[in-house]
Amino acid sequence: MSMKVNNFEDFKLENLYLSELRSVVSLYKQLVNQNSSSEHVNSVEELTIDFGLPLAVLLEAKQVVGYAAAIVNPYHQVEINCIFFDEIHRHEFQDALIAKAKNNFNQAFEDGEQQLLRLTSAIERLIYWLNL
Template sequence: MDTTKTTNIQFDSINISSLKSVVNIYQSKVKDSENKFAKSSSHFGLPLSIASFDNRVIGYAFVAINKAGKPEINSYWEQEFYSVEAEQDLKFHAQNAFFTAFKDPETRTNKIQNAAEKLFNWLNVCN
């Protein structure tokens, strides 16, 4: 696969059916001895968008609160599918989802932190 082209990669909003793939990608990046989520909800963030290739989730973008207390969009990928162009497209899609979901800048940080923590805890219990 030519990873410099994004024409065959599709970008979509996160949904419940893609969460297992998101968890698998995250766990491949960061694991602890019990195969539960390592780190914290602030590291996992709040997933917003997925990238898929041939109906397989290959990456996802998430929003997390950075050390300066500001929302920041990051992504995790299956290594063989990563490219700068694909990452930019995924983050653009995630940014649109972010501004749709978190319109009020005054409450944005708290809402993101609460949602990420609830999702992280729920996934930790389910996984």
């Protein structure tokens, strides 16, 4: 039996705003630290290019519970990566969150051979700024 999220009206898919960036970074670090076998309490101090460029968020009662980011995968292709606070949220909202992020990505980065370069540059600038 799969658990369903009860009240969809409590959830909102939104564009990412600067005010939510701190929550997105916190969610990312929390998840990466959970998945790392490191003994350090804060194994992620600095963000790396793997953080990507966040494009859309899932909010529950104004709290960020998930987000989608554009990343450059190991094959040098653009990919939308979703991170969720809870796997139930992934089950319910991943497709819609990916669609919203792709739409935002396509509006910001038109197709072409420069797309990957511009995305990489945008990610690098963002993580440099966030790591200051």
